[in-house]
Amino acid sequence: MGLEAVVNEIREKGRKEVETIRAETRTDVEEILVDAQTRAAGIKASAQEEADRAVTHIINQEASAANLVVKRQVLNAQKTLLDQVYSASLAAVGDLPAEFQEKALTALLKRAVKEIKKGVVHANERDSPVVEEILSQLKMFSGYTMGAPVDIPGGIIVESNDGELQIDYSYRTFLDEIWESGLKDASDILFT
Template identity: 80%
Template sequence: ETRADVEEILKDAQARAAAIKVSAEEEADRATTHTINQEASAANLVVKRQVLNAQKVLLDQVYSASLAAVGDLPPEFHEKALTDLLKRAAKEIKKGTVHTNERDIPVAEGIISRLKTLSGYAVGDPVEIPGGIIVESIDGELQLDFSYSTFLDEIWESALKDASDILFT
């Protein structure tokens, strides 16, 4: 009878040990799956961050190349652009100082001397811009930035998503 009780107790202990073992294995499998999923998510995030950084570098290169390409356009383009920009500026500022890059100073001087509507304008010191003009009123209270980089920034902001979609899809 004692032997039967001992065997019964041992059977129960073995059954509980087997159940604990199965439960521990299931918990270990869940923990392993959870850890693997976390590591995969972290790796995906790192890859996505690297891709986004590479795309940003590429977009910055495209921006710089675009600005350089506009700056490298023929002199006739710059003369026409400056003429149009000066006419536009004259509608807002009647008398002022025109700043442009070193390359375009003679062009701006020629346009100002040629157009009567720009008689209140004088060419000021050169500025570090790729092209275009910056016009400052005589009293210094109003400044118009018609530089190529400002126009490109406006276009860039409005079309960045479209450009990104074209480049990266």
Template identity: 80%
Template sequence: MGLEAVIREIQEKGRKEAEEVRKETRADVEEILRDAQTKAAGIKMAAEEEADRTATHIINQEVSAANLVVKRQVLNAQKTLLDQVYSASLAAVGDLPAEFHKKALTELLKKVAGEIKEGIVHANERDTPVVKEIISGQKTLSGYTVGAPVEIPGGIIVESTDGELKIDYSYRTFLDEIWESGLKDASDILFT
């Protein structure tokens, strides 16, 4: 065999080995690319899921915050309305006829006489003459004097002569008691 034949044989063998190495390299490259694409797809899917979870969480927080704001506004509106009803009720009682006030003051003075034997009776400016008339007209109230007018919508405030006891029978006090006990019922009627 000649030298040329040996060179051709070596070249041929080298080409075959090079071709084999190229095939193996292409296979390795393709496998690496497939793995990279699979990992990239997994990362992309995980990122999308996380973005969806985050978006859902943010939306839920915003909805909750909006609901809270609306609820607060509704409660504030209800409180404003209840305050208006309270004020209107107090004004309505104050606007009742003089006969009502005279009868109410008489009953309140009788009631206080069972608790304080002697004292000073305070009423608003409108009711002070009526209180004087009631006290002067009933012997059971002879231990009472009329004090300076006070800023109340009606009723009386009585303090014992020794100053140790004070009883508030003003209309506001009675309305407050009724209001406290009936607030839930009134709220249910107005707002349901």
């Protein structure tokens, strides 16, 4: 029985060592699993944050692009409207009564004669007879001759006899000057 007791003792000792090793292994495995799960959760959270950032970035880009398209459409509509106002203004100035046209043309000729004493006066076909009459009636315009009609909505263009100097007193020129200086004000009034 002595041998059997020794064998049992060795077996018992072996079994205890196996249980100890198994317990240590289980503990190590659990620690490894917990560590792996922690790492996986960190990786998942990091990936989710990156995905959220990417989604936010894409949404912001799309919103910016959409805003830009809308602004461009609004600006194009505003430009179209302002162009229509400009054209209507130019047409309205050209359609003013003959009495106004005569006074305006006389005033423009008086202004031009201060800069060009002798020259050729051009006007549109509608105003050419009026300009010819003004030139023939007032002595101060004796240095002027009537030139060929030009394509302007109204007003005059005076050119020196030598062709070196030209003054554009067409209505379009005046409207352009007013338009440029008043464009911001007009835009503010119309679109705010």
